[in-house]
Amino acid sequence: MAKKPQDLRSARWFAPDDLRSMGHRSRAMQMGWTADDWEGKPVIAIINTWSDLSPCHHHLRDRAEWVKRGILQAGGTPVEMPVHSFSEQFLKPTSMLYRNMGALEVEETLRSHPIDGAVLMGGCDKSTPALIMGAVSMNLPFIFMPAGAMLRGNYAGEKLGSGTDVWKYWDERRAGNITKEQWDGVQGGIARSYGTCMTMGTASTMMSIADGWGLTLPGASSIPAPDAGHKRMAAACGRRAVDMVWEDLTPDKIMTWESTRNAVTVAMATGCSTNAIIHLIAMARRAGVDLTLDHLDEIGHSTPVLANIRPSGKDYLMEDFFYAGGLPALMKELGDKLDLSVMTVNGKTVGDNIAEAVNFNDDVIRPLSNPVYHEGSLAVLKGNLAPDGAVIKPAAMDPKFQKHRGPAIVADSYAQLKEIINDENYPMTPDHVLVLRNAGPQGGPGMPEWGMIPMPKALLKDGHRDMVRLSDARMSGTSYGACILHVAPEAYIGGPLALIETGDIIEMDIPNRSLRVDLTEAQLDARRAKWQAPAPRYERGYGQMFSQHVEQADKGCDFDFLRTDFGAPVPEPEIN
Template sequence: MTKKRPQDLRSARWFAPDDLRSFGHRSRAMQMGLSREDWEGKPVIAILNTWSEAQPCHMHFRDRAEFIKKGILQAGGMPMEIPTHSLSESFLKPTSMLYRNLAAMDVEEQLRAHPVDGAVLMGGCDKSTPALVMGAVSAGLPFLYMPAGPMLRGNFAGQALGSGTDGWKYWDERRAGTITDEQWHGVEGGIARSYGHCMTMGTASTMTAIAEALGLCLPGASSIPAPDAGHQRMAAACGRRAVEMVWEDLTPDKVLTEAAVRNAVTVAMATGCSTNAIIHLIAMARRAGIALTLADLDAIGRTTPVIANVRPSGQGYLMEDFYYAGGLRALMKELGDKLHLGAITVTGRPIGEGLDEAQNFNPDVIRPLSNPVYHEGSLAVLKGNLAPDGAVIKPAAMTPDFYSHTGPALVADSYDELKAIVDDEHHPMTPDTVLVLRNAGPQGGPGMPEWGMLPMPRALLKQGHRDMVRLSDARMSGTSYGACILHVAPEAYIGGPLALLKTGDSVTLDVPGRRLDMEVSAQEIAARRAAWTPPPPRYERGYGAMFARHVEQADKGCDFDFLRTDYGGPAPEPEIH
């Protein structure tokens, strides 16, 4: 491999020339206390930091940025920390998904516009991983991803709590009247005990595992618990490796190949992944020019069993258990030849290198293929006259009784209407009812909020039921569970067939057959379509209006159409004069 020369560094365009413009760049760098020795002949490494006081999952990132800087300096580079959108899953409304593409645009433009040669991306909370990767892939500079790491397991009354998953469970029990207010408050205070992202196999843990499987992390980095001292050492190692990647010119197109994407899908399915992974995987792959489809995802899922026994798909265990059992490298070793072991990672070496040395210390947490948690992958893609472009369900985390089910639809056009239905103990329904929420997709939500784990009706909870078939064009938290059909495409708000469903219509779910249909004749559907009136746009100005005009549907990854690789030519390098 030919090493890049100092004069070939991208940052040298800003700092090296003997002209007035570069005089300005150098003098302003010196204004910050830097000197020529800091940048001359050295790669400048951007540290894109998603720290924010509105982002509890990344509260340790101020400290981790310092370790990354240490690693960059150790390797002979110059660090440049740049803040970017934090995408707080907890506090950002109406939904963080509305702003994923905004954050991705921010990342792309930050890297393109500044005098940097490479980057370390700091993320972890749900949408931060895909946003950072999407933007950095489009920018095209060498980068690697530093995951936030999962928080410590929760605790209440001697029981381990899983973030999100146990919140939903105990909320249902409270609504059913089986726990007290005092117990509920105990859960509230014990479910999130440290910085770091959710410690269940929700969207955050899923996406960091996917980043490692794509080859974008240092080996074994994705599941180190956030408070573990090993996480600080990993941060420093990220800084050192980023400098080396610049000299090697290891750009993302050499890492994000079709083989890497297939590895990521396989690993996602084996972990019992979040349903959100489908949307983000498609979006990230398309940024790299790889046409990943729902059919590809379903095909890989058919032959990849769930082997990570971690909530919500698994029973009992959490990400700390997964890490101490051997982490993602142990899981990948169990997958063996299901992976493309020759795919190159940010190390510059094949992802399979050293995998034989990985150890599985607890085969109940990381199962062998011969004893899976679930015989197929975590997710299944459904199609039919209700979802001609696809819908998603998580069979590994639902009651098997509903794998094949037909029941009458009970339709709500808004979340407020849904809440009124599920809180009305006298509303007519049975356990066979298919509860439906529509107008909650990319445009209808707006931003496709995580409303898809529709609340169980209070009346059914009090009868002892804890699952039913629920259907929407929304997403759900990766920590959620149940017989929830999600991401129906096209969404109702733009006239997808879900907009034409009526209360009382029979809906058939066939998970083995991958079907989702309303038992309504084609003639009746055509008549309803002719009578349907499009609703007004959710936004008429600002970012929301841009989102509504350009966001693609869930089966295309919900990216903006103008950010696809086939939309015009590549963005030019900025003029320096």
């Protein structure tokens, strides 16, 4: 049912003829507003994650002006609201520690101000899930405006992909195959513009998921950040946000089980980041959709990788994906693997939105008959080493490790791990399994991206470029290799990973989705009886709150008290 001006949420602040509302109006006039700005007009929040230390979002200060233009064109009143910037490169110990803080900030920013709808501006890894989690929990009409990927990197005539080629060339430098000058050349050419990583890392994955979920304008996730079309898209987001308020098109009408399944299918078909698993579960659960690791694995089994984009693909980057037709073209190729009847933020169905999509390059966006990889990018493994699950990306590893059995080399910390991998004489073979523990949600703290364990020098010098690596950490979505991640429960709280020792035999079987240590339950129980819990990472502040309330990786690492089913709904604020 369409809203009427008197039904606007912002009218509760501005419309009544009383003392409190007079104060709101007078303070709005202090900022230069007039009655034309608040009478019968939706107030649209532009939730901006720009900062001077967020290179991926460095253009969002400008894009906010284009969003404002669109809001004004459609008869709304724009208000720009800054939130946490989620700077992936500069935020320590890890940006994941602050995803939930950002989601809480977005939710409370929208709840506590006279806001009718929102445009969410972000794209770097944790910003997309944080923005959506917060806005979904508030359940105001919103549209997500993707920051977009940067331009292709370039060095010495070679196309470079951020992250992915960093890991590749770092291995070659550590192996002595490239010089310091060449390394510096890669450094200067791999990030040529503002925008997010232009590989199918976590940033592009999460923007594509938002698009596939119906939370962006169709195809918005594929537009490169410096492209002029990105400015036009930003203005269109502003216009559409105003219309969504009048239509009362809230996220609960968009984020259904059916659209969630679409989002997961799109993720798998893009060759998505392993981080997508955690964020998908967290976002879905905020929307009241009980998405599990088993659902993700089941969809992955039946969804081939169609996007030939690094790191799962070999040849192309996000700029090429855009020129080939972008996400609408990929979704068109998926055909009946998607539910085409679900509603999206532009007021049309998925089927309507992709009806005219064209695939201009069937090597960049492969058809179902010629996929990059025969099934989805990710696989979920379970067993006595990961009772609640672990994740691996088979599409981006050496196929010979589909089934593997080998002795563990265990590191209790990242510092200890670095000593092992930098020791050229450390006794190991390619059959060993490198294990890092105490790097999960509580152990990290914040589950840092330490899971893409660099190849040991002892193996690099012999020409090896992949081996099985295992941890309760995450890894960058731009990474590759036979890395088992997100082991749950984590070692820091006494999960089975805490009990293994160097020399124990680890068995991984990806086709059968199995991960186990060759120990009996009696042996594990005996070790568990001797295990002692480590001291808390934090004793005060946000870190303590995080440690007390963060859930494990298989639950999305959200705070337990922010679940949809936790307690009574939050009431609208009293107007003061």
